[in-house]
Amino acid sequence: MRCECTQPAWRETALQLQCSKISAHSSEWLAEKLEMLSFIFPGQGSQRVGMGRDLVDAYPECRSTFEEADEVLGESLSRLCFDGPEDRLTLTENAQPAILTVSIAMYRGLVERGLTPTCVAGHSLGEYSAHVAAGTIAFADALGIVKRRGRYMQEAVPIGDGAMAAILGLDASSVKQACDEASNGEIVAPANLNAPRQIVIAGAREAVRRAGEVARRMGAKRVISLTVSAPFHCALMQPVADRLAPELRGLSATDPRIPVIANVDAEPKRDARASVDALIQQIASPVLWEKVVRRLASDGSRTYVEVGPGSVLTGLMKKIDRALRAVAVDTLPTLNDAKELIG
Template sequence: MSKKAFIFPGQGSQFAGMGKDLADNFKKAALVFEEADDALNFKLSRLCFDGPEEDLRLTANTQPAILTASIAALRVLEEETSLKADFMAGHSLGEYSALVAAGAIKFADAVRTVRARGTFMQEAVPVGVGSMAAILGVEPEVLAEICSEAAQGEVVAPANFNSPGQIVIAGNSGAVNRAIEIAKGKGFRKAMLLPVSAPFHCALMIPAGERLAGVLEPVVVSPLTVPVVTNVEASANSDAGRVKELLVRQVSAPVKWDASVGAMIAAGVDKFVEIGPGKVLAGLVKRIDKSIATSNVQDQESLRALIQEGL
């Protein structure tokens, strides 16, 4: 029996204009942007549609913006097709979109929460103190040794296991820079700093997680209609009682995207639909397993292409 997964993008997929095509042409999408504007008391919709890019890149804006564009696309997909998912998953921030899609968290609660999450993650580490880098072609065990050698009393650790041979590290800027040099010295030439504003998914984010726990406390978590494969455990969770704990841990724990996709494939998923801006995750799925079918929904054109596939 063929199974499908809906996957939702995280930070880095944003662009000015995202969601506008759907909001202009589908009432369901326009209502999602209106709900976000009301929940946040500012015109997030204008920022998504018109930019400027530098404001959209601010973490406290990026996170609710991508969530909103993703849920707008989901609502249109739900209205225009009968496609159903057997699993939901999202990359980092995208896990909130997955939880909204699974009926666990109301959209307005999620958009307010990720606005706070972005603020807390940015404030946890002053600009310039932390950074992230991609190391390509390296095995996890070798990278662990590189990070251990580079730390020298500071923090540096794997933050995103994206696909085989693509791992992102995060930590104090000095330690991250040392890790890049050590990696290059070992022959891993493709080791480069990433243009991000904070070192996400490492121990430096623990204070952000503690503050996030306070924001999540009053949020109602409903029973999940579809299991969500979590970043922290790379396994399916259907227990509403564990959702908040996993979201708090997620802020400072590495994103196990490679293993999450692997777990869904092992459970029978042979089709992944990326919902929201960009095609980053669909690309990662293909790197993990070339035989798996992928699609994305972010505008009318991609929606039409999905419908034409006869799904």
């Protein structure tokens, strides 16, 4: 079944949203250039000290986003984003709400300037940002959920017991074979299928190390150990999924206004229940990012805006399909020049 973002109902709704706050001339420009515009939201690892400060200083909708986050969380997330320290910002329970807040501040800035997506997707944590943008989950609800998601992830596996590594130069089936050969009764598996021959594995520390050695023997160009607080998106995270599931199911979620392509199966989620189920499942399942991008492309998206700190997803786009156009909007100048960057 094809993504409904290519169907008239979705297209009409999206274009109405796109054109609601802009002039007739801009409406024509958007209809021509952005009819199939996808916003993609980054995940953990994209955080940096200072992120979002220039947006807050310049735009009230961005400032109010940070103010809301501070109020909901009962702490100054804005100060942590702007001033650090870096070691506190990189803690999973802090990094996740911080990235969500910066992403939604940037999203609101783009919408205020007349740029609204027809489809959205997010990498891991970024799927929560995508659902806020699609109207599935309220920003305030998402803040509390991702704060606890991060804390539960930190608590699930003792520090030092888990690991993740990027394997470059092998296809997905070869990486899976390396993991299977190296497991020796322990958990190790592909966790992020980011791009062709760029796959991250996760699991028990020694099993990840052994899988890296097998991958090298199989011809991997590089095996890079990643500095992470937990082995994300593998079976070791199942207790987190079980713990977070009732909280997610207890949210006042609504059907998304536009399609959200899920990490777990690269399929569009069209209703609240399917959306929440996908968020639960993705905690202990691999992120099929390459498939997500190819699904968006097969349904007609040719232009992609990375909304949030950094440009990791923009770089991955070039590895997935050079014919696709991607730009990162993560600073005040890029937000101001968004139309020119995209057009």
